[in-house]
Amino acid sequence: NAGVTQTPKFRILKIGQSMTLQCTQDMNHNYMYWYRQDPGMGLKLIYYSVGAGITDKGEVPNGYNVSRSTTEDFPLRLELAAPSQTSVYFCASSYSPGGGGYTFGSGTRLTVV
Amino acid sequence: GQQVMQIPQYQHVQEGEDFTTYCNSSTTLSNIQWYKQRPGGHPVFLIQLVKSGEVKKQKRLTFQFGEAKKNSSLHITATQTTDVGTYFCAGPPGETSGSRLTFGEGTQLTVNP
Numbered sequence: 001n002a003g004v005t006q007t008p009k010f011r012i013l014k015i016g017q018s019m020t021l022q023c024t025q026d027m028n029h030n031y032m033y034w035y036r037q038d039p040g041m042g043l044k045l046i047y048y049s050v051g052a053g054i055t056d057k058g059e060v061p062n063g064y065n066v067s068r069s070t071t072e073d074f075p076l077r078l079e080l081a082a083p084s085q086t087s088v089y090f091c092a093s094s095y096s097p098g099g100g101g102y103t104f105g106s107g108t109r110l111t112v113v
Numbered sequence: 114g115q116q117v118m119q120i121p122q123y124q125h126v127q128e129g130e131d132f133t134t135y136c137n138s139s140t141t142l143s144n145i146q147w148y149k150q151r152p153g154g155h156p157v158f159l160i161q162l163v164k165s166g167e168v169k170k171q172k173r174l175t176f177q178f179g180e181a182k183k184n185s186s187l188h189i190t191a192t193q194t195t196d197v198g199t200y201f202c203a204g205p206p207g208e209t210s211g212s213r214l215t216f217g218e219g220t221q222l223t224v225n226p
Contacts, residue, residue: 033213042201042218043156090155097213098205099144101158 002026006091006105013081013112021076021108023091031094032074033102034058034066036087043090049074050097081112115140115206119217127225132192134220136185136202143210145178145185148201150219156201192224 035043045058049068065077092102116139148156162178175188199219205212
């Protein structure tokens with residue numbers, strides 16, 4: 001049982017480049033989330049999904065896009081990377097939106113130069 | 114919107130001292146959850162409290178949910194170097210767990226050996 005798997009673990013992007021952060025879970029959770037965490041700071045919600053085919057914006061969606069074609073996968077797309085997107089990105093999933101705990105992936109550390 | 118505040122933001126203790134972090138929500142929560150994030154790691158779900166006034170223990174950690182279900186605390190007795198990390202509280206607003214979690218900004222604990 002792998003839980004939530006994120007790839008890649010580290011990435012350096014140049015300004016203006018694009019990339020997709022991959023996230024997959026094997027717990028059959030309907031709810032999935034993308035957070036970013038800047039150094040020494042808390043978690044900011046970028047996008048979330050309540051099930052396959054349904055996504056919605058969180059607090060800080062600008063510069064990002066998501067899709068949810070299957071229950072398992074929830075990729076995050078960065079278009080035209082900017083230095084302000086340098087952060088650690090965490091994907092999470094849960095059985096319920098507010099109960100039972102979120103399971104987080106190990107994160108993707110992204111640097112935009 | 115709902116706000117979840119945690120104090121203190123940072124806490125530095127000598128090994129063996131006790132530690133407490135407090136969590137306060139602007140609205141009533143259906144439950145309170147606590148997470149631990151080790152340096153360089155990802156948040157890991159520790160526990161969920163649901164009932165008003167509930168107290169739960171995990172070895173040296175004691176978690177409490179306030180009577181009004183708007184505040185919570187985490188107390189660590191006789192800290193060890195393995196307790197180092199950031200502790201986040203989180204909760205969904207309202208009477209049920211049907212809303213997403215709002216995370217506090219976390220309390221960063223460092224322990225001097």
